[in-house]
Amino acid sequence: MSSQPLRIVVIGGSAAGPKAAAKARRMDEHAEITLIQREPDLSMASCGFPYYVGGTFDDRNMLVCTPAGIVRDPAFYGKAKRIQALVRTEATEIDRVAKTVTYRDLPTGEQSTIPYDRLVIATGATPLRPSVPGIELDGxxxxxxxxxxxxxxxxxxxxxxxxxxxxxxxxxxxxxxxxxxxxxxxxxxxxxxxxxxxxxxxxxxxxxxxxxxxxxxxxxxxxxxxxxxxxxxxxxxxxxxxxxxxxxxxxxxxxGVRPNVKLAQAAGIEIGPVGGIRVNEYMQTSDPDIYAVGDCVECTSLVSGKAVRAPYGDLANLQGRVAGQNLVNEGSARFPGIIQTGICKIFDYAVGFTGLSAKDAREAGFDDIETAIISGLDIPGYMSGKLLISKLVADRKTGRILGFQCIGPGDVSKRVATVAMAIRGKLTVDDMVNADLPYAPPYSLAIDHVISSAQVMDNKLQGRMRGLSASEVKQRVDAGADCFILDTRSPHEFEETRLGIGETLIPLGALRDRLGELPQDKSKEIILYCKISLRGYEGAAILDAHGWTNVKVMEGGVVAWPFAKEK
Amino acid sequence: MSSQPLRIVVIGGSAAGPKAAAKARRMDEHAEITLIQREPDLSMASCGFPYYVGGTFDDRNMLVCTPAGIVRDPAFYGKAKRIQALVRTEATEIDRVAKTVTYRDLPTGEQSTIPYDRLVIATGATPLRPSVPGIELDGxxxxxxxxxxxxxxxxxxxxxxxxxxxxxxxxxxxxxxxxxxxxxxxxxxxxxxxxxxxxxxxxxxxxxxxxxxxxxxxxxxxxxxxxxxxxxxxxxxxxxxxxxxxxxxxxxxxxGVRPNVKLAQAAGIEIGPVGGIRVNEYMQTSDPDIYAVGDCVECTSLVSGKAVRAPYGDLANLQGRVAGQNLVNEGSARFPGIIQTGICKIFDYAVGFTGLSAKDAREAGFDDIETAIISGLDIPGYMSGKLLISKLVADRKTGRILGFQCIGPGDVSKRVATVAMAIRGKLTVDDMVNADLPYAPPYSLAIDHVISSAQVMDNKLQGRMRGLSASEVKQRVDAGADCFILDTRSPHEFEETRLGIGETLIPLGALRDRLGELPQDKSKEIILYCKISLRGYEGAAILDAHGWTNVKVMEGGVVAWPFAKEK
Incomplete structure (x- = not known):
């Protein structure tokens, strides 16, 4: 044990900062740790704000207390973690030569300077505000x-x-x-x-x-x-x-937000290509004694390899832990990068994503991608399953999974987490078609949604299925394209709701007997669908086998059709 | 297109068999496909039986109908899939030289023989019955x-x-x-x-x-x-x-069940070391024209590399698809193996697992494993989060994740699916501590349970934490071992419920001031815990730093204590 305790200063007390400080404390009981926070509160569950505002819960303290119910105020940090937490205090300057931080007590205006051996910048981000007249109005x-x-x-x-x-x-x-x-x-x-x-x-x-x-x-x-x-x-x-x-x-x-990098920039710390503080995989800035974490940094995408900004609360915590460990034991922990995963509740839907969307994949330089849109239940109908609609994105040459989007009233979060881990493991479509996932009727279909999604992708990659998105079909219809549109559902389903885009109804079970009703020109484009386009796909295989050469499936079926329907 | 259609026979119509037949049909519209099923029903959702019995739903047809509500009877198979489905029909002999299957119509007893080019054995498994007196009784x-x-x-x-x-x-x-x-x-x-x-x-x-x-x-x-x-x-x-x-x-x-292998065995098809039909990764038996799928086969564990039996409905479907594809296009699809993942609802708990338990890992020859038990909420307390208790198993040398068990009223299924995919990707603890998962308060903590679990494992692998399971602590207590047990919760929590194993209460926030109350012999074993053992772990770090040399954390804390408590 050195006679001189390690002096750690952390600028920013919202999420990543307190995490770094707490982890450093667990790594080194004897370090002197100071946390400088501009706001009056510490370690706020800011992702919970919408649920407090919306009335999901009423006790404001729940946003700033530990799981055991203790408010994380300076007294708590002092007692439980032996961290000196200064609130309503703004760091105004980092002197990298003297290795000091100057800060101001906001209520009194008093300036002080504190020395550091290791510094953490966790200054967060500031919401962007459009520069339009009236932006300062009350309300x-x-x-x-x-x-x-x-x-x-x-x-x-x-x-x-x-x-x-x-x-x-x-x-x-x-x-x-x-x-x-x-x-x-x-x-x-x-x-x-x-x-x-x-x-x-x-x-x-x-x-x-x-x-x-x-x-x-x-x-x-x-x-x-x-x-x-x-x-x-x-x-x-x-x-x-x-x-x-x-x-x-x-x-x-x-x-959106912009990363708060002024303090770092003024101290000559390097800013990265997308405007955040540049850090290496140890969360170390261009100054090896200074770490940066949270919304003020930029990360590396493990999918595209590019620098990206990802101001999410979970990543702030993970980065804080890595920095906290390295503060005490340099180079002992790594944060290799991110996938870009997120989720959000919007009324009865969850909306989640991981990795790259098709447009982001193309922008990131993946020039030969395939996509698969599917819809289906999360658990069996007899267990009151709910709908999921998703889109999988893969690299066509390697089969590598690049991204997944999923929406609906069903259990989106599980499917996004599953695919996020698949992307993290650089798994391919081949790996995912046979994934061994936890199956029981209260939790999944026998073939889970993410596996079905990979199976449809596999069918497309192997040339067994040619797909069109709902938008692509709509464009053809709007442009008056010469195509034959075939709904393979039952008459009962057709009565209930239909797309009204000039489609012909031939239920799958009758299709083989009614091939004579299809276009005689075997090269004419035929587009099939059903409720979720599983029967549509089966119908397409029948038409392929009978010599039609331009047969396509509208992916996701009626339930993934985002345009007006007839009822 | 060959002039002679491919003749496919599938023995077994419950899950894997119909899947293989249906996939083969989609691959080859012109094949002649016959499905031989002993029972009167086809393609039953047998995993749904307990929920029908328990009254979760009342319509028996839901167990045998398509998502669109059509009962999967022989007429349906004939119309929608052009598959001849013979029910109440038992296959009695496979002649591999003549390439025929003999079967008997059970109601009439009439025997017939059908030729095949490719055969699928999906004979399932039979429930074991103990050979005790009275086993034949009504009831x-x-x-x-x-x-x-x-x-x-x-x-x-x-x-x-x-x-x-x-x-x-x-x-x-x-x-x-x-x-x-x-x-x-x-x-x-x-x-x-x-x-x-x-x-x-x-x-x-x-x-x-x-x-x-x-x-x-x-x-x-x-x-x-x-x-x-x-x-x-x-x-x-x-x-x-x-x-x-x-x-x-x-x-x-x-x-339990035993695989139905008699028919295969009688035909000279190879049976594997754990009693199922042996198949390669194409689901091909020792006879290259005969495939086998579902509960009658054995699989390869991708974790241990060993042959295992895994009679689960999801795997039956995945295997059926692979066989169905290879029936038509030999060698075009692979089923590399399984992780051994499962889940089950038991009242308000879900109970899930993926990969190997600690005891299975040791039995499989992993002789240097580490485990981490944690408890915690699935989503934040302010969103009414529910408890999860889990155990992660990793290989100590490589850090590779070997297994994960998770139980509780919280969302177990998501966590098991996430780790199953991590195991499939051969990810290590290092990869998992920084997983980028979908975070928003309705779906996860900022640091999701599976990440916390990996972080605790990381702390153990790095020597920052020494843990004991509840059982290990109980054994020490029961044996009257000389150890000091420290509860670091608040007095309020202690009043509510306590373990009553001779523990001393010192809340974490007071620990640094009350070190004098601890054993003066710094080598004495000290065991800390709190509600979930996060504060216990923080306390242990403090004691380590003050010179105690034998400090341990009881993993999972009070909520993972399976023995009697005092109230």
């Missing part, structure tokens, strides 16, 4: 800090607000949208790009849009905010780029 | 066939039975136990060995035992059935090896 907020959560919870509790607008159609935007809806507030989500939820490919994103609308909120895509309208300093509406005015008393800005 | 049954399911469902519907005994404490035994309990029948499970649920290690198994008892049923371990007692041909009780007599009107035998 315009984000959902990023405890103060934001308190303010939005007050909106719920006061029951005065009737209309709200959420600016930004990403994960946080829709979590906020649901929370406001649960508070009885009519909410409209505004998304500047053509599509909500950018980590999804368009068809799945459109299905989520339909689901949100069915629960009350409105969504406007392809239209940004031009101005926030005020009256006496108070928000009264939002004006869109196209001139539309939406009256509202509350606007929540959720258009 | 003694298994839950294996549709007829069994019908009979047990009738027991529920007639509401006459008040007491039942389940013989065998495995997966099926407990599914049946729950179903009978839900039917209002007092049920006792008899297990000959010392432990229920043999795929679990003893501590976790004991926790499940406690859970079952809390729901009403009784469990007797270490005691076999000596005799089934009858009166006028009707079951009236079960007599155990130790002489105990349990009155009951129904006894369900669930002591």
């Amino acid at each position: 315009v907020t984000t959902l990023h800090s405890m103060a934001d959560a308190d303010a939005l919870r007050a909106v719920r509790d006061e029951r005065k607000t009737t209309k709200a607008v959420v600016v930004g159609g990403g994960l946080i935007g829709f979590e906020v949208c649901e929370a406001l809806r649960l508070a009885g507030i009519h909410t409209t989500v505004i998304e500047k790009t053509r599509q909500i939820l950018p980590f999804l490919d368009p068809d799945l994103s459109k299905l989520v849009e339909n689901h949100v609308r069915a629960h009350g909120p409105d969504i406007i895509v392809g239209n940004g905010v031009a101005e926030l309208l005020g009256d006496n300093g108070k928000l009264v509406g939002v004006k869109l780029d196209n001139g539309t005015e939406l009256p509202c008393e509350v606007a929540v800005i959720a258009v | 003694v049954t298994t839950l294996h066939s549709m007829a069994d399911a019908d009979a047990l469902r009738a027991v529920r519907d007639e509401r006459k039975t008040t007491k039942a005994v389940v013989v065998g404490g495995g997966l099926i035994g407990f599914e049946v136990c729950e179903a009978l309990r839900l039917a209002g029948i007092h049920t006792t499970v008899i297990e000959k060995t010392r432990q229920i649920l043999p795929f679990l290690d003893p501590d976790l198994s004991k926790l499940v035992e406690n859970h079952v008892r809390a729901h009403g049923p009784d469990i007797i371990v270490g005691n076999g059935v000596a005799e089934l007692l009858g009166d006028n041909g009707k079951l009236v009780g079960v007599k155990l090896d130790n002489g105990t007599e349990l009155p009951c009107e129904v006894a369900v035998i669930a002591v």
Whole structure:
């Protein structure tokens, strides 16, 4: 044991910082550890804010307490962890030569300087705010800090607000949208790009849009905010780029975050290509005595190999642990990178993703990918199974799984976790078609959704199935393309709901006897589908065998069709 | 296209057989496919039997119909799949030279012979029945066939039975136990060995035992059935090896199955070392024109490399698909092996496993393993998270994950699926500590249970934590060992419930100030724990740092303690 205790300073007390500090403490009981936090609270469960705002729980302390119910305040850090936690305190300068941090006590303005042997930068990220007139109005907020959560919870509790607008159609935007809806507030989500939820490919994103609308909120895509309208300093509406005015008393800005790198940058620490602090796999910055963790850093994608930003609470914790270990025992722990996995609850749907979407895969340089969209139940119908719709993305040459998106009322989270681990293990479609997963009727189909998904991908990669997405079919229909569309469901299902795109109904069981009703020109494009397109696929195999040469299956079937249907 | 269609015969119509036939049909529209099934039903969802018996659903047809609601009878197979399905038909002989199968129509006794180019054996397995007096009594049954399911469902519907005994404490035994309990029948499970649920290690198994008892049923371990007692041909009780007599009107035998290999064996097809039909990775038997799939075969464990039997419905389906593909296109699909993954619902608990338990790992020749038991919530407390208790097994030298067991009211199935995929990818503890899984409060903690589990394992492998299981602690206590036991929870928690094993309470936050109360002999064994042993672990780090040299953590804490507690 050295006579001089190791001096560790951690800047940032929200998630990654406290984790690094706590882990360092467990590694070295004798280190002097100081945590500098600008906000009044420490170690907040910020991913829980939407559920506090939406009324899933009412006790605010649950956001800042340990599993045993103790509030994680400076006294707790002092007692349980022997960490000096300074709150309402802002780090203003890092002197890498003197190895000191200067900080200011925010209530008093008093400046102090503290020396460090090892420093952790966990300065987080700041919500972006569009630079439009009215952004400073009362009623315009984000959902990023405890103060934001308190303010939005007050909106719920006061029951005065009737209309709200959420600016930004990403994960946080829709979590906020649901929370406001649960508070009885009519909410409209505004998304500047053509599509909500950018980590999804368009068809799945459109299905989520339909689901949100069915629960009350409105969504406007392809239209940004031009101005926030005020009256006496108070928000009264939002004006869109196209001139539309939406009256509202509350606007929540959720258009993303930018990493807080100023302090690091001012100290000459290297910033990476996508704007976060650059770190190696030990979470070490360009200064080997300084680590950085959480929303202020950039990570390496283990799928694309590229630098990416991934401001997620789980990664902040994992990185904090790695840094905490290396603070005491340099090079003893590694954070190799991420897959880019996420999930979000939106009313009765879960919306999850891992790895790359088709468009992200192409952008990342995978120029020969295959995709497979499937729909199906999560558990058997006799156990009241719920729907899952997903899209798997694989590299065509190697068969490697690159990404998976999954949505629906079914158990999405399990399927995304499963595929995330498959991607982490660099598994191929060949590996996944025979995955040995836990099967019993309360938890899975005999062939689980992720295996079915890999099987459909396998059929496509082996040339046994040619697929079209719902959008591709819709485009053909809208363009008046010369194709024959075949619905292979039962007459009963057809009566209940149909696509109304000029389709012909021939139930699968009758198909072999009714081949004469199909186009005589065997090269004509024939598109088959059923409820989930399993019978559609079986029908396609029959047509292939009888000499039709341009037979395709509309993947995911009727339930994955995101456009209007006839009833 | 050959002028002569391929002749495919499939023996067995329950799960693997129909799958092979249906896949072969999709691969080759022109093949002549015949399915020979002894039972009257086809393609039964036999894993759903306990839920039909227990009243989760009432419509028997749901066990034999497609997702679109069509009963999979011979007419359906004929129409939708152009497969000739012969039910109530028993295959009696395979002539490998003539390449024919002889079968008998069971109602008429008429014999016929059918030629094949490719044959699939999917003869399944037969429930074992102990050879004890009374085994033929009315009231003694298994839950294996549709007829069994019908009979047990009738027991529920007639509401006459008040007491039942389940013989065998495995997966099926407990599914049946729950179903009978839900039917209002007092049920006792008899297990000959010392432990229920043999795929679990003893501590976790004991926790499940406690859970079952809390729901009403009784469990007797270490005691076999000596005799089934009858009166006028009707079951009236079960007599155990130790002489105990349990009155009951129904006894369900669930002591495992043996693969049906007679037909294959008689035809000179090779049987493997663990008694199933031996197949290669194409599901091909020792005769290259004959495939075998489902409960009658043995598989290769991808973890141990050994031959194992794994009679599970999901694997039957996967194998059926592989065989179906190879029937038409030899060598085009592989089934490399299994992990040994399973799950079962037992009242409010799910009980799951993947890979090897500690005892199975040792038996399989892994002589240097490490284990980590943890408990924790599946999702945050503020989202009403539920408990998970799990045990991870890893190879100490390579860090490779070998197995995972997980039980509890929380979402077990997701965690088992996640680790199953990690094992499939041959991931190590190092890979798993930083897994990028889908995090949002409705679905996971910021650090998911499986990651925490890997982190604890990492701490143990790196020598930062020495652990003891609850059983190991209990043994020490019972033997009067000289150790100091330290509970680091709060006084409030201690008041509520305590282990009562001579422990001293020092809350973690006070530990540094009260080190004087600990044994002065720094080499004395000190065992710490808290509710889940996170604070216990933090306390251990403090004691290590202050010179105690024999400090251990009781893994899983109070919630994983399977023995009596004081309240």
